[in-house]
Amino acid sequence: MRSDPRRRGALLIxxxxxxxxxxxxxxxxxxxxxxxxxxxxxxxxxxxxxxxKEGQLTVYSAQDLTALNNLAKAFExxxxxxxxxxxxxxxxxxxxxxETEFNTGKGIADMYVSASLSWVKPQxxxxxxxxxxxxxxxxKGDYDAKQYVHDGNYFETNSAVLTFGWNTKLHSQGxxxxxDLLDPSLAGGKIGVIEPTAPSIVDFYLWLxxxxxxxxxxxxxxxxxxxxxxxxxxxxxxQSGEIAAGSFVxxxxxxxxxxxxxPVDYRMPPEGVWGARYYGMVxxxxxxxxxxxxxxxxxxxxxxxELITPSAGSVLPKxxxxxxxxxxVRVQDPAKLTPEAVAAYQKKWxxxxx
Numbered sequence: 001m002r003s004d005p006r007r008r009g010a011l012l013i014x015x016x017x018x019x020x021x022x023x024x025x026x027x028x029x030x031x032x033x034x035x036x037x038x039x040x041x042x043x044x045x046x047x048x049x050x051x052x053k054e055g056q057l058t059v060y061s062a063q064d065l066t067a068l069n070n071l072a073k074a075f076e077x078x079x080x081x082x083x084x085x086x087x088x089x090x091x092x093x094x095x096x097x098x099e100t101e102f103n104t105g106k107g108i109a110d111m112y113v114s115a116s117l118s119w120v121k122p123q124x125x126x127x128x129x130x131x132x133x134x135x136x137x138x139x140k141g142d143y144d145a146k147q148y149v150h151d152g153n154y155f156e157t158n159s160a161v162l163t164f165g166w167n168t169k170l171h172s173q174g175x176x177x178x179x180d181l182l183d184p185s186l187a188g189g190k191i192g193v194i195e196p197t198a199p200s201i202v203d204f205y206l207w208l209x210x211x212x213x214x215x216x217x218x219x220x221x222x223x224x225x226x227x228x229x230x231x232x233x234x235x236x237x238x239q240s241g242e243i244a245a246g247s248f249v250x251x252x253x254x255x256x257x258x259x260x261x262x263p264v265d266y267r268m269p270p271e272g273v274w275g276a277r278y279y280g281m282v283x284x285x286x287x288x289x290x291x292x293x294x295x296x297x298x299x300x301x302x303x304x305x306e307l308i309t310p311s312a313g314s315v316l317p318k319x320x321x322x323x324x325x326x327x328x329v330r331v332q333d334p335a336k337l338t339p340e341a342v343a344a345y346q347k348k349w350x351x352x353x354x
Contacts, residue, residue, distance in 0.1 A: 015296045033107070033130060033289040040133040047133060047297075050290035051082055057291035058085045060094045061113040061196045063158070063278060063308060064252065071307040075298050082291055089117040090247040098283065107285030108290030113157055113299075115276040118334040124152025130289060134297025143300045147327065148315055157299050159313030159329040161275035162204070162248050163268035164232055170244035177269050178212055181247055182219050191225035192234040192246040194351065199278070199337040203247065205328050207274045213217055220247070220354035240263050251311040251323050272328040275313060 040049045051057075061068050065088040072084035087094070091114050101107045103122075123129065131153050132138060132145075139145035140344055148156040166175050170190075175181065181191055196202045208216050226243055228234040231250045238246045239262045252263050280299060282292045298304045306317045313329045314322040 032284045037289045040138045051294040052292045054288040056083045057110040057288045059111045060087045060109045095119045105166040110286035110288045113280045129153040139147045154281045157278045157280040158309040159277040163274045165249040167247040168263040187223045192243045193225045194248040255311045275329045
């Protein structure tokens with residue numbers, strides 16, 4: 001059966017209009033974002049010009065909110081005309097939001113920073129991140145792009161770290177490394193430990209055993225320590241004198257307390273520290289991909305690191321206010337943290353400590 005030529009023409013017009021409308025309204029799709037990015041070879045001036053033309057960006061992040069807002073404020077001052085919206089949340093929630101934006105093609109976030117490597121790797125393999133284009137992230141600055149930019153276009157930005165600490169009045173000799181917690185003078189409820197209720201905390205105990213010997217955790221349990229649900233109450237207990245030392249305390253909360261005169265101190269283990277590395281990504285659904293690229297690049301500059309990594313790990317050496325570099329921070333292995341493996345370790349831990 002032959003079709004009516006007038007009808008076919010009308011149909012083509014409708015399809016053309018539909019296509020144009022989709023192109024006009026569908027900003028943030030993967031193909032659009034990639035095609036709109038200024039290439040790395042164009043240089044920083046063209047990237048800045050393109051970012052200013054976009055005029056805004058949204059970043060989702062699990063990093064400390066105060067540090068993130070300070071970074072955004074400095075970025076806006078350095079690049080007037082580009083507004084930054086920060087959305088802070090936990091990895092579990094933000095990962096779901098980003099996946100929804102991937103699946104619908106309607107991007108809101110331009111950049112995402114996550115500490116969940118088990119989420120980041122599969123998304124990278126699915127090619128959902130844009131290749132970095134800023135000068136730092138492409139090896140033209142102080143940032144070690146060969147070390148910190150990984151296959152699949154995700155890159156390290158900084159890290160949160162946990163370590164040991166002590167009350168300077170109750171244990172004036174201090175601690176030099178984790179084995180010092182086994183000092184007999186600290187037995188009988190004078191040490192704090194964290195209960196491994198999450199896979200990440202199980203990984204902390206695995207790291208202790210790998211670093212200090214397979215029987216180290218068993219020896220720690222023999223000290224009869226007090227048990228805390230997280231680093232925050234353990235640090236507070238150390239400040240108040242409830243315990244003399246803690247095995248899982250956060251420098252980012254202890255440093256402000258020290259400045260106010262609290263009798264606490266901490267040290268980084270000489271062979272590296274347990275913590276969580278943060279990974280940054282410019283998303284394939286970014287509605288403002290050039291502004292996202294520029295913000296990502298700013299985050300790993302010396303100026304950006306000083307703002308985003310107070311009392312934490314940095315991707316650059318000798319950044320004021322930081323305590324260690326990322327290359328000395330534990331990298332978790334998701335393959336060792338299956339639900340079965342975590343449950344088995346938690347059972348073992350309870351048999352030792354409770």
